[in-house]
Structure formats: C-alpha cells, structure tokens
Amino acid sequence: MNEMIIATKNPGKAKEFKIFFAKYRINAVSLLELSREIDDIDETGTTFEENAALKAKEISALLKRPVLADDSGLVIDALDGQPGVFSARYAGEPKDDQKNIDKVLRELQGVDPSKRTARFLCILAVAVPGERTIFKKGFCEGKIATSQAGHHGFGYDPIFIPDGYTTTMAQLSPDVKNQISHRSDAIIQLEDWVKQLQ
Ligand SMILES: O=P(O)(O)OP(=O)(O)OP(=O)(O)OC[C@H]1O[C@@H](n2cnc3c(O)ncnc32)[C@H](O)[C@@H]1O
Ligand SMILES: [Mg+2]
16 A cells, blocks of 8 residues: 555544545555654744645655645634634643633633634645645634534544534544544545646
C-alpha cells in the first residue's frame, strides 16, 4: 500500500485522513506514527494558508518526501471570526478542547440562536520537494449550540450544528461527518492528485 505523510499530531484529524485515504488504498501516516520524533512546528502564520504551508513545507523538507498538512478552525460571526486561526489554543496553552468549548459558550452567552452562525474552515497544503505547494480550501456552514452534546469527532464538534441538521457534529456518526465536513470538502478537491499516488 502506498503511503502519504500527514503533517499533523492531532489524533482526531489523523483518523479522518486515514479513512479518506483508505478509499484510494493509500495509508495516511501522521507524525504520531513515525519512528523518529518530529518537533512541533510553530504555527506563526496569521492565516490558515500560511500555517498549512509552514507545516507541509517544513516536514517535507525534513523528510524529503511529499507531505500534506491541514490547518483548520472555527470561524464564529458573532465573535468577529474568532477563534479562527487560533482555534487550537483559544483558551490558552496547552491546547485543550474542553476549555476551548467552555470559552466559546461563555463568550456567546445570551446571543440569540439566529446570531450564532459559524463555519469550519480547512486549508490543505501539499508540499512536494522541488515543486510549488498546492492549496485546497473547504467549508462547513452551521451554528453554535447553546450547550455541548455528543462524543464523536474532536475539537469543537460537540457545539457545532451543521446546516441541515438538528444535532451537533459530535452526535453524528463519523461516516456522516466525513461526508459533510470542511475537511472532506477540501480533500475531495485533491482527488486527482491523490489518484496519481496509487
Ligand atoms: O496542527 P496539527 O498538528 O494538525 O493539529 P492542531 O489540533 O493544532 O490543528 P490546527 O492547528 O489546524 O488547529 C485546528 C483546531 O481547530 C479545531 N478543528 C479543526 N477541525 C475540526 C473538526 O473537524 N472538528 C472540530 N474541531 C476542529 C480544533 O480545535 C483544532 O485543534
Ligand atoms: Mg496546530
């Protein structure tokens, strides 16, 4: 089976990439599985694109192989786009999904359901040594719930209600999430590139 390195240390993302790539009979290998220890990349960019490129290019240069990176996050209209690029560390260091959820719910206390619109964004960057980096962008529109529910997925899934659904992303099965998510929206656009890896 062919392999594709995914420049992530997030086990939730890694699991989703494994499922997508398995359809093309490609083994998606995250940084958590490599035999060598890879230092964390400082995500110093101010945009999802910059951070995705930083992660993909640094790991690709280190391993001298094609690498795919994902920079993603939650954009909440009533919070002027926050947590945005700071989604992973919205409630501070070290990153903590539950603290992030608690902070969003606190910040949105008293905000009317009609004004709780938000979207997940995913930027994928593919870095191949000696080639130009490829970018793909995916969205998933929805709104922020008033309390958390569900245990599937990761990150902000327990408070995100995708448009067209009445439950949170974390209450939907992984299969459904993988059909509607920002990550799948972006990955589908890479299909032609992925197929030539087979
Ligand atoms: O940088 P890597 O190692 O890939 O892992 P990370 O968790 O730090 O990832 P990001 O820098 O891209 O930050 C993305 C954050 O946005 C949130 N997020 C992204 N995709 C999500 C999803 O599908 N469901 C819920 N939350 C998500 C979650 O809090 C992530 O930690
Ligand atoms: Mg990160």
